[in-house]
Amino acid sequence: MIVDVLHLLHQALFGAVAASGFGVLFNFGWRDLRWCAASGALALTTRTIAQDAGWSLEAATFAAAAAVGCGGRLLRARLGIASNSLAVAGCVPMVPGFFAAQAIFGLFALTAAHPDNPSKLAVTTMEFALRVIFTAGAIGAGLSIVTHILRSPDS
């Protein structure tokens, strides 16, 4: 496996920036924003390493969500009940909003009067839609499985 360190740093940095930006949007306190950033960086680092290792986007996203969920659990004593929310904030930059938009654009294009190459368009649209479903499912499953396995009474 070859890891492009610069690319990895780039993904971690912008994952951290995106997660802390969403942290402000979700009204996390100042103290928690650094944890949002750490959570986003961990998610994107894990996903990038897994993709570099040849994993599919969905499998890499699942591993990243599980890693962030585990990180939250390990820091539970320090973060208290915020650990779940922080894990979610870290995973938000992996939500496949771009693919969802492309899938909906594809559906619109398919309903046009005379679409160019409708078969190819249908396949591409289906590919985007399935990618949205599986990636979102991977995030939810990664977080939920960790949450339920490492469950504590006040979670």
Added chain:
Amino acid sequence: MNIVDSTKVTVPVLLNDPELEQIAMTTLLIGRLLMESGARAEVVHEDCSIVAHGFGADHVDLRSGYASVDITVSRGASTITRTMEVGPHGVDHRLSHALRDLVRRIQQGNLTPSEALAKATGLKRDTPHFAPWLVALAAGIACAAFGRLLGLDWPAFLPVAAAGAIGQAVRQVMLRRGVNVFVIAACMAFLSSNLAGLGASRAGSATVNVAMVASVLMLVPGVPALNAQSDIMEGHPTLGTARGVCVIMLLTFIAIGVLLAQVLLGVQP
């Protein structure tokens, strides 16, 4: 084996139990605020149960819908059922955190129902929020960072950040005016996408298409999408499905806004 005689009908007894009423309404208010601040259904159910039992209820049943929560609380011979509307679902971590702290205090027996009701009402009013300009700026930067993760080039970075920030500022104004959230999503997507597209093409970007989508990514309902899955997994499929449908609707309105902007600017999706 005991077989219940279904032909026996118990005569309902109307009991006036003001304290039970207050327990139900306080529990419902906390449940409602938790839902409005983005909590999962399971958290709402667990915390409402803790609150009602903490106040001395013997039995609690809660039903959480997308637009309302219902509760049945029993103590001794008295049983009451109450319902409360739930407002727009948002994400407010500090409010959610403060409410869960309040629930812990109730569990420890430190508060009466009336004190807890007053505190929960106060939390909704007094929970601090970031300044609107800071939220707008953070949303813009988050969009641009998100764009970089999607392959946005550097010339488009600032235009996307600016378009996202302006869009978020307009969104806050429209939310304060009570405009429908789906209409806001479409209008904001159209505005931000246009601004990002124009800015990115002026800046010489080769990723105008990505810029137009990246500028609206703060609208993507990530937390509701994850909550929808959690709710279904944790035994609340009705609420989870309702959340899922709202997520799909919101994505459709966002896509319509971006698509109209792409048509206007002549950019191929």
